[in-house]
Amino acid sequence: MRVTIRVRPGARKPEVGGTHDGALVVKVAAVPEGGRATQAALVALAEALGVPRRDVTLVTGMTSRTKIVEIPEESAPVYEALTHLP
Numbered sequence: 001m002r003v004t005i006r007v008r009p010g011a012r013k014p015e016v017g018g019t020h021d022g023a024l025v026v027k028v029a030a031v032p033e034g035g036r037a038t039q040a041a042l043v044a045l046a047e048a049l050g051v052p053r054r055d056v057t058l059v060t061g062m063t064s065r066t067k068i069v070e071i072p073e074e075s076a077p078v079y080e081a082l083t084h085l086p
Helices: 036-049 073-083
Strands: 002-008 015-020 023-027 057-060 066-070
Touching: 002 036, 015 036, 015 073, 023 036, 023 073, 036 066, 036 073
Parallel strands: 002 023
Antiparallel strands: 002 066, 015 023, 057 066
16 A cells, blocks of 8 residues: 655654645654665654564655655554544
8 A cells, every 4th residue: 555654854753643735744863864764764654553664665755755655555544543643
């Protein structure tokens, strides 16, 4: 299942929840240099979904804050719940 995430680098701690223009917000402490924020976002998303990191794949948006990622179909209910957090 493909979903859109919005990465916010430079946060105090990783956090997943809420939306920005319809995309799930993923806050990470990493800086947006050399793909660090992207990798940290994929790790944070995998942890929030309760799946191994290898099950969360970047499809597009390596250098953009808005990214499209592939997640397992069975994670859809958790993903939906995360998008409804404040």
